[in-house]
Amino acid sequence: MRRSLKGFGDLCAAALVLAVCGWSPDAQAASGPASKAISVCHGYGCSFRSKLVLGPGDYSRIQAIMRAGARSPAAERAALKRAVQYFEERSAQVIGVRDNPKAAFGAARIKGQMDCIDESSNTTAFLHYLAGRGFLKFHKVGSKVSRGFFLDGRYPHWTAIVIDPRGVRWVVDSWYAPTGGAPDIFPYEEWKVRGVLQSGALD
Template sequence: MAQTFSVCHGYGCYFKTNVTLTGTDRSRIASIMASGRKSPEGERAAVRRAVQVFEQRNTQVIGVVDRPKMDFGKGRERGQMDCVDESTNTDHFLHYLQGAGLLQFHTVARRDSRGSFFDGRYPHFTAVLKDRSGTLWAVDSWYEPGGGAPDVMTLAEWKSRGYGGVR
């Protein structure tokens, strides 16, 4: 059965484009996820690679290669994604992995954010996984162009970063 996502882009989900994973895409993703079934660390590494495949499919369908981070003042540009777009799309994809039974060591948690201007950081959002011990993991693809490997780190570490636009 085909899996279709409403992919956000244009900053703040200004545009939404339906992207359907082909049977080949789904098989490739399932194979990647199967390679990580031995440990939580292996599963997070597999999630990292699977998100890349998902994003490569998105940029192929939308027809625009997303640049890393975001260019202020470049909102409403088809295919370009801010952290709201990125975290929303990744969250939906992680829910797909969970629903398909492809996550063995993690569940999808609520998206989270860091930064508040008052602390010298621009607000920034991420998708989140939770492992069996209760540790939360950020899955943040904003720093790379579409199809690049997302950062996967503890949410606590992720929250301590982000000063001056640095990872």
């Protein structure tokens, strides 16, 4: 069930403050062939962190998912959607709570619920995991980006980024889907001009 955005200002308003202050959660550097611990943010603004260890079994499953994307950049982005879904399911197992789509007024500092800062931080950490193990053949991980700053009539919103061989930036935005839902993956140039209610590729 999609949750109301009423009062959304106190949810991602923190994103504006953090952006102005130059704060951006560091992505986890990936190293080693199999096991990796990732700190999963939740509770809005990374108020809580839960340790997720992706072990050899996870490695094999993610490797199989990403192999399906070995033909082209477009195929890799399709595989990336499925890999992010797997990562989110594993994150929910560790946290013990499933996140709802978008963000809800009054859910700040509730374990398991995620705002755009949590989502973009977690997705970026997972993208570095993929890159560090050679699973990204056609893309590299970019820095997180944001859109909106209240004065332009839009709430601040953050997303993870991958960059294709042509230098085109693609958003990997998990905020619009519940835990385990497919993230939005489409060009940043389309994403950056949208309002908070708009998700998905134009086609």
